[in-house]
Amino acid sequence: MKQSIFFVLLFLPFFIHAQQKGVTPIGGSIAASGTAHALVIGISDYQDAGIPSLKYAHIDAGEFANFLQSKAGGALMEDQIQMVTNEQATAANIYAKLDWLLEVAGENDRVIIYFSGHGDVETATSRNRGFLLAHDTPPTNYRIGALRVNDLNDILADLVEVNKAKVLLITDACRSGKLAGGGEGATATATALSEQFKNQIKIMSCQPDEFSLEGEQWGGGRGVFSYHLIDGLTGMADVDGNAEIQLFELDKYLKDKVPQETDFQQFPILAGPPKSSLSKVDAGELAALVEKRNAEMPMLASVNSKGRGDEILAAADSTVQQLYDEFVAALDEQYFLPIDINENRKKGKSASELYDILSVENSLQALHSNMKRNFVVALQDESQKSINAYLKADPTEMNERWKNFGAKYKSNPAYLGKAASLLGKSHYLYKRLISKKYYYEGLLLRLEGQKTNNISLFDLALEKEKLALQYDGEAAYIYNEMGMVYKELFKANKEKNNNQTLADSLYKMQILLFEKASGFSPKWVTPYTNRAGLYLINDEYEKSADLCNIALSLDSTQIGLKWYMGNIHQERKEYKLAEDYYKQVIAVDPAFNPDVYNNLGLVYFETGRYSLAEKMYLKSVEMDSMFFLAYKNLGLLYYISKNYKKSTSANLKCIAIDAEDSMPYFNIACVASLQGKGKDAVSWLEKAMEKGFKKYSWIKEDDDLLNARSTDAYREFEKKYFMDN
Known part of the structure; x- marks a missing residue:
């Protein structure tokens, strides 16, 4: 969470002139015709540890720069945008970039300035001078290393009055209670900035005494206001469908979205002529955005609580502070509910029990909403991660x-x-x-x-x-x-x-x-994969292959699909292609499953490469000692290779795994007969019949059983089983 105040002051069409130096309104929209020059600043990391870091200010700035390069944002070229973030955003460099704007901006040009980072006043004095903090601002002396709000206002005035340019300013300025302004600094900062730009159209992310939130649930890591501001300007706020975003539409959109998604902790303020035009909507960009947002799963994420939370805790008594620390520790240890007690945490209260106590503690009332939010986030974190990973078909x-x-x-x-x-x-x-x-x-x-x-x-x-x-x-x-x-x-x-x-x-x-x-x-691979598998087992190979190809076009790394493609080509007797796919599966995940080695062994067997086939079958049973089919295939391979001892051993293993399958008994009978053990062969044939063997013609005609059929034992066997056949 960006703690304290997060301002966005937006100079829009039809400005009311300020009392001292007025700013001429932008005609049309952000995307209006004419040369544009933009300075985009985003600072999350501050040089001095005395100024708390933010998480997503630089990302918000980058996203705004991307928006400016979109059609809705005016399709600015790279050389029209100067972007400085984090360590690049020193006070000297920021002032230099502002000088660049004064140099390049001409009559009727559009100037866009975006700042995302900390804003503060040096002390809560009667003058309350406002500052936008640079990367290298010293925490105890803003005047020698920060952008003064007075200076910024003067530069805007020169751009308008001297350069005759049209100006758009967005300041996404958040301040922490740990900054020099002290406990009342948040409200003082809001007042300072508001006074500098009063009587002009303003858009602010929240009320002066509110938190302005940032978190992972907004675009993977954004400020909630910046996230919805850009969405709205891109076209999500187009209530009347006229492909133009006006101030009243953005107002409604932000007031629908931001409070609801922050547990009603944050309320944007928009003031100005309601029909002021802000942007033109591009149908293609809007469609892409809608598809992207529909694909995102709504979620909560934890919010930052810098400075303000420390101040509230400092005012609570030591017992409450201890309970709060235990609550935070319980969240970190994932000791959420009493049922979670384990060897690492056998004593103490769970986060649920501690929350029940702290949620009625009046001294922490300002933190209750954040506590609940962070607890809710922690409770759903692992399940959300699992679903997200599943939707990516993560191996x-x-x-x-x-x-x-x-x-x-x-x-x-x-x-x-x-x-x-x-x-x-x-x-x-x-x-x-x-x-x-x-x-x-x-x-x-x-x-x-x-x-x-x-x-x-x-x-x-x-x-x-x-x-x-x-x-x-x-x-x-x-x-x-x-x-x-x-x-x-x-x-x-x-x-x-x-x-x-x-x-x-x-x-x-x-x-x-x-x-x-x-x-x-x-665009989710798994349902296509599941359908492909169904068609495969139903011998609908063309349908299966078509779905596999669709899924592979979405994610070519999915080895399950390559496994299916190997099966499909093997069924078509396209052994080279099948071999290639099976090898790709093994190269990515040697432990994928024993079946892939068994199937590759079958490919080698069908193409006469018996030593390689044996190696693959043995790998299969090494991975799964109860793999019936692999032992069955080994028995056949050894039989073809005239290694009768190993063939019998493999078939005996099959019987140990599944004594009700009749085929291994028949196979052992054939091997025994070939070894001249006719009586033993008949004994195995009888066992095969007892297990339901029905291939009578095989018994009567298979050349491997000649020795068996020449014995007295076989004639008795024949009388018993074939008199009526």
Whole structure:
């Protein structure tokens, strides 16, 4: 959070003249015709530790510079913009850049000045001179190393009256309670800046005694006001749809967005002619912005509390201070709820218990909102990170589901439920938090069902995901998870009932849900991957390949897709392409799964490279000692290579893994017969029949069984099993 005051003074069309040196209004809009010159300053890092750092001031400045290069911002060229941030933004350099503006600005030119950083007054005296602090401003003597508000006003006046230019000034100036102005400095700074520019159109990010917030939830790290200011000017504020942003539209947009997203801690102030034109909307830029914002997941993030929080705590008694310190420590240690007690934290109160005490402490009333916000952020942090990583198909996140069965998600439902209860039902994030709570409950049930082979859990998981959709019907990840649940129900039906009508219904439901997920998040790879996998197991190779190619065009690093492509080319007997894809998978993740080595072994086997095939099969069983198919393939390979001892050993391993599969018994019978052990071969054939072997023609005609068929034991076997066949 940017603590204390965050001003934006915007000189707009139709200025009222100041009492001393007036500023001529900008005609038209920011994007009006004519030569433009811009100075953009953003300072987060200050040279002296006595001036607290900000987090995102330099980023806000960079985003404003990007806006100026957009069509809505006037399409300025790089040589029209001078941008200085952090260590470049010394007092000398800032003044030099202002001199540059005085040199280059001509009649009817547009001059745009943007400042984001600390603003302060040196002391809370009756004169209250205002300063915008440079990177190298000394914290105890602003006058010798800061930009004076008086100087800035004089420069603006010269630009207007001497150069005959049109001026736009934005100051995004925040001050901390630790600066020289002291405890009343925030209000004093607001007054100083306001007086310098009174009687002119003003836009301020918040009231003088409010916090101006910054955090990760706004564009990954921005000031809330700057974030929505640029969005609004780009076209989000275009209420009447006339492709022009006027002051009254921006006023409504900011007052809708900023208070709601700051728990009503921050209220912008806009004053001036309501129909003043600010920017022209470009349809393409607006469409791109809307798509980008729709793809972002609304969230809370922690806010900075520099200076002001310290002052409030200093006024509280020592017991309260100790409890507050314990609360902060509990958040850092993720000791959120009493259920979180572990070996590292067996004593003391949880953050929830401490919050309940501190939230009714009158001496901390000014911090209550921030405490609640930071607690809510901490409660949903891990679940939000997991969802974000899942939406990026992050391999580590995918492995958490595939291999760890979601162990790290266990507490997420309780955390999200607590976060929702803290915010209350009227909060704009309440429904989304409840939706995520049900989503994680369903996900955990599905993963537990997979882990324990408990089919009943899948139905419970499905009910949870349906509840999640009731609270957020446009969450792509919920539709995708429902598809995953139906996938498990599909597999269970195949293994237990093999009801074809039900199988068809479950298959279609999976396709529908994964399509829904792609519809709500068209650039998310995972739903395409899931559909591609379905088409693959249903032998619809063209459809599978098409989806894999779409997904790979979105993210070429996804090895799961390359695994599918290897399967598709292998089924088409395009062995070289299959081999290339399998090798790509192994190169990225050698531990991807044992199947990739088994399949690559099959490719080598089909192309006559038996030694390489053996190496791949052995790698498969090294990774999974119960991998039935790999042992089965080894048995065949050793049989073809006439290594009968190893072939028998591999088939015996298959029987140890799955004694009900009849094929390994038949294979051992063939090997025994080839070794001249006809009676033993018949014994293995009898075991194969007992396990349901039905390939009678193989027994009667396979040349490998000639020795077996010449024995008396076989004739008895034949009477027993083939008299009626």
